[in-house]
Amino acid sequence: xSAPQLSVLFFLQMFVILAxxxxxxxxxxxxxxxxxxxxxxxxxxxxxxxxxxxxPGAQAALFPPESLKVLFVTAQVGxxxxxxxxxxxxxxxxxxxxxxxxxxxxxxxxxxxxxxGAALAPWLMQMPGLFGEQVRSHEAALFLGAAIAITAFPMxxxxxxxxxxxxxxxxxxxxxxxAMGDAVAWCVLAVVLASFGGxxxxxxxxxxxxxxxxxxxxxxxxxxxxxxxxxxxxxxRLTPTMLSTCLMLLxxxxxxxxxxxxxAVFGGFLLGVAMPRGLLTRELQRDLEPFxxxxxxPMFFTYSGLNTRLDMVNSLPLLGVALVVxxxxxxxxxxxxxxxxxxxxxxxxxxxxxxxxxxxxxMMELILLNIGLQKGIxxxxxxxxxxxxxxxxxxxxxxVFELVYGxxxxxxxxxxxxxxxxx
Amino acid sequence: xSAPQLSVLFFLQMFVILAxxxxxxxxxxxxxxxxxxxxxxxxxxxxxxxxxxxxPGAQAALFPPESLKVLFVTAQVGxxxxxxxxxxxxxxxxxxxxxxxxxxxxxxxxxxxxxxGAALAPWLMQMPGLFGEQVRSHEAALFLGAAIAITAFPMxxxxxxxxxxxxxxxxxxxxxxxAMGDAVAWCVLAVVLASFGGxxxxxxxxxxxxxxxxxxxxxxxxxxxxxxxxxxxxxxRLTPTMLSTCLMLLxxxxxxxxxxxxxAVFGGFLLGVAMPRGLLTRELQRDLEPFxxxxxxPMFFTYSGLNTRLDMVNSLPLLGVALVVxxxxxxxxxxxxxxxxxxxxxxxxxxxxxxxxxxxxxMMELILLNIGLQKGIxxxxxxxxxxxxxxxxxxxxxxVFELVYGxxxxxxxxxxxxxxxxx
Numbered sequence: 001x002s003a004p005q006l007s008v009l010f011f012l013q014m015f016v017i018l019a020x021x022x023x024x025x026x027x028x029x030x031x032x033x034x035x036x037x038x039x040x041x042x043x044x045x046x047x048x049x050x051x052x053x054x055x056p057g058a059q060a061a062l063f064p065p066e067s068l069k070v071l072f073v074t075a076q077v078g079x080x081x082x083x084x085x086x087x088x089x090x091x092x093x094x095x096x097x098x099x100x101x102x103x104x105x106x107x108x109x110x111x112x113x114x115x116x117g118a119a120l121a122p123w124l125m126q127m128p129g130l131f132g133e134q135v136r137s138h139e140a141a142l143f144l145g146a147a148i149a150i151t152a153f154p155m156x157x158x159x160x161x162x163x164x165x166x167x168x169x170x171x172x173x174x175x176x177x178x179a180m181g182d183a184v185a186w187c188v189l190a191v192v193l194a195s196f197g198g199x200x201x202x203x204x205x206x207x208x209x210x211x212x213x214x215x216x217x218x219x220x221x222x223x224x225x226x227x228x229x230x231x232x233x234x235x236x237r238l239t240p241t242m243l244s245t246c247l248m249l250l251x252x253x254x255x256x257x258x259x260x261x262x263x264a265v266f267g268g269f270l271l272g273v274a275m276p277r278g279l280l281t282r283e284l285q286r287d288l289e290p291f292x293x294x295x296x297x298p299m300f301f302t303y304s305g306l307n308t309r310l311d312m313v314n315s316l317p318l319l320g321v322a323l324v325v326x327x328x329x330x331x332x333x334x335x336x337x338x339x340x341x342x343x344x345x346x347x348x349x350x351x352x353x354x355x356x357x358x359x360x361x362x363m364m365e366l367i368l369l370n371i372g373l374q375k376g377i378x379x380x381x382x383x384x385x386x387x388x389x390x391x392x393x394x395x396x397x398x399x400v401f402e403l404v405y406g407x408x409x410x411x412x413x414x415x416x417x418x419x420x421x422x423x
Numbered sequence: 424x425s426a427p428q429l430s431v432l433f434f435l436q437m438f439v440i441l442a443x444x445x446x447x448x449x450x451x452x453x454x455x456x457x458x459x460x461x462x463x464x465x466x467x468x469x470x471x472x473x474x475x476x477x478x479p480g481a482q483a484a485l486f487p488p489e490s491l492k493v494l495f496v497t498a499q500v501g502x503x504x505x506x507x508x509x510x511x512x513x514x515x516x517x518x519x520x521x522x523x524x525x526x527x528x529x530x531x532x533x534x535x536x537x538x539x540g541a542a543l544a545p546w547l548m549q550m551p552g553l554f555g556e557q558v559r560s561h562e563a564a565l566f567l568g569a570a571i572a573i574t575a576f577p578m579x580x581x582x583x584x585x586x587x588x589x590x591x592x593x594x595x596x597x598x599x600x601x602a603m604g605d606a607v608a609w610c611v612l613a614v615v616l617a618s619f620g621g622x623x624x625x626x627x628x629x630x631x632x633x634x635x636x637x638x639x640x641x642x643x644x645x646x647x648x649x650x651x652x653x654x655x656x657x658x659x660r661l662t663p664t665m666l667s668t669c670l671m672l673l674x675x676x677x678x679x680x681x682x683x684x685x686x687a688v689f690g691g692f693l694l695g696v697a698m699p700r701g702l703l704t705r706e707l708q709r710d711l712e713p714f715x716x717x718x719x720x721p722m723f724f725t726y727s728g729l730n731t732r733l734d735m736v737n738s739l740p741l742l743g744v745a746l747v748v749x750x751x752x753x754x755x756x757x758x759x760x761x762x763x764x765x766x767x768x769x770x771x772x773x774x775x776x777x778x779x780x781x782x783x784x785x786m787m788e789l790i791l792l793n794i795g796l797q798k799g800i801x802x803x804x805x806x807x808x809x810x811x812x813x814x815x816x817x818x819x820x821x822x823v824f825e826l827v828y829g830x831x832x833x834x835x836x837x838x839x840x841x842x843x844x845x846x
């Protein structure tokens with residue numbers, strides 16, 4: 001397709017996506033799901049699983065494969081920006097006080113999934129057509145472990161942000177544990193890819209690059225950003241040059257983490273964490289958040305739905321395997337995170353809430369699974385099972401959170417009301 | 424390239440583009456050019472004409488052809504949004520009072536260019552390698568006429584907007600004449616394409632679609648939008664649903680005009696004109712303008728530069744022809760618009776200012792020329808000459824405007840100071 005053809009289509013796609021997200025989002029809110037779940041469901045409805053079944057011609061005309069690349073890129077920009085705001089809301093002080101607990105939760109949320117991955121992999125490898133034929137058993141175990149371990153960091157962030165929890169004990173604990181856990185999961189994926197043919201450099205780049213980036217951003221980066229913050233305070237406003245500078249830094253941070261092989265969301269998040277709080281961050285949020293949240297973000301969550309094919313788990317044995325994978329995933333993430341939070345001093349309700357949030361897989365899982373599928377590590381049926389697991393754990397997160405924590409916390413006035421659709 | 428590869432690259436491209444635009448933009452301001460010219464020049468510097476000469480490997484790695492499509496699409500979204508704001512600032516009352524003058528200016532700015540196109544075409548067709556071999560003489564004349572007639576509507580809008588002229592007599596006259604003239608030029612292009620193999624439906628769609636869209640938007644559309652405006656006033660704020668609705672309408676308007684074959688900028692502009700002024704439009708500008716102007720818009724103007732190759736006018740005879748084309752273009756647009764404004768009662772200074780602004784060709788010309796090149800109507804040497812004409816007339820606009828109008832108007836306090844880089 002030529003560039004002008006792509007751009008005509010993009011306008012139409014965005015109209016359809018925004019309309020679907022508003023409609024399904026309003027419905028999702030009615031049944032107690034957050035807007036973000038509505039956006040993912042809207043994507044599934046617009047994708048091969050519904051629109052593609054009802055009107056395959058229209059679906060193919062509206063979302064031809066090449067146009068999905070443009071949606072993907074703009075969606076990545078949106079999620080990078082969004083994670084920047086999440087980082088800004090992240091309370092470093094609260095985090096310091098909870099470091100031990102956060103480390104324990106994220107550690108447990110990795111060790112148990114990888115143990116389960118190691119236990120399940122030999123069994124799954126006996127079945128034909130799940131893993132790629134050249135995959136060795138340790139690679140299968142690591143990939144499965146990473147798939148179980150991963151958290152929907154952006155979605156977790158969004159639920160926390162929507163509920164006004166970003167600066168609280170619960171919010172900080174979950175965000176920190178989610179970020180650490182996911183960073184490790186991406187590094188493990190890099191190890192698998194390295195072992196599976198990419199060469200050691202893939203793993204070194206991801207792990208080394210991630211560490212170097214984090215350290216630089218939180219030391220030198222933070223220092224330089226303080227000056228920018230001071231300049232904004234002095235001027236009493238955010239000039240276009242300052243805004244442009246911040247956007248440049250964001251692009252650079254997203255590029256650096258993305259190019260290293262961990263995801264662009266970390267670049268955005270860490271830049272946000274490193275920002276000096278004050279007029280600068282308030283004005284940045286004021287200037288950039290509406291467009292990000294209302295226009296760019298729906299693209300990210302809808303995109304993940306657009307690529308979900310639920311029709312591939314199509315026999316009873318496969319469904320059985322899928323259920324085992326699902327159970328193991330919930331046990332490995334929800335169970336392990338709950339236990340770790342309890343053991344490091346959180347009360348039961350808070351620990352359950354952390355487990356519920358950490359258990360959502362969302363888009364990050366889908367990105368990881370797509371890489372696995374592209375590289376031939378997993379095959380379509382296992383891909384579909386893991387997608388199913390991702391969808392179910394994502395849909396579970398909000399109701400379970402509400403059940404174990406939300407209604408109590410709200411009764412005690414510790415939690416913002418579920419915001420209406422229009423908030 | 425895979426979608427993740429494109430998105431990693433996009434982050435890097437945006438960093439480079441934003442940085443180049445800020446640097447060159449600051450330099451442009453210093454020599455009295457508006458920011459937008461800085462952004463176009465930044466694009467030329469990053470394109471084949473400079474970076475491509477100095478470091479061809481780096482240039483090819485940074486801007487591979489497939490990635491340009493993504494830049495193009497996001498740039499179109501940016502210009503659609505921007506023209507929406509320009510439409511909001513457009514003063515319909517002032518326009519009504521000046522309708523006769525605006526119609527005369529736009530009419531003159533079309534008739535004279537097409538007459539010159541008809542006069543020059545036979546001469547140019549005698550030279551080999553300028554027009555395509557299958558092109559008939561009336562097609563050549565019409566295409567050349569459209570190329571001379573076209574105005575950099577977005578750039579004209581941006582200069583007017585930057586200087587705070589959007590609601591004034593000068594601003595309204597130029598915007599109205601520019602919009603009408605360009606709409607006709609796109610329709611003529613559609614006629615040429617129809618005659619050159621696209622079939623009559625191309626022309627009917629563009630002309631009929633454009634008329635129907637304009638009428639619908641300014642009657643039914645305006646009526647419905649009034650309700651949205653009233654709802655915002657009642658709520659005292661712009662809710663996310665309202666913001667999303669406006670963005671949906673914008674996408675739909677841009678898609679409709681783009682799909683009809685006139686450009687997406689008209690959809691954005693007309694939607695803006697149809698909006699009820701008040702809290703709704705103020706909040707929309709507050710929410711969307713910073714990201715549009717600082718992030719998306721530089722992409723649009725840089726993109727046009729990225730695609731400019733100045734090295735194709737490479738012999739003395741060709742340079743001679745290029746100069747004739749340039750002179751005819753300035754005469755046909757600057758001269759004709761000045762004369763028409765004078766004859767309908769504008770004073771000389773205002774008429775000169777209108778001519779200076781209407782004479783800029785900018786990105787719209789490049790879009791038109793690229794279509795002509797793709798379809799085989801013109802060949803690379805003529806393409807390069809017309810690009811040169813577009814660049815020169817664009818660079819001329821601001822200094823000439825300053826010379827004939829700006830310095831006098833500023834002395835009388837009728838014009839905002841050239842804004843500093845940081846405004």
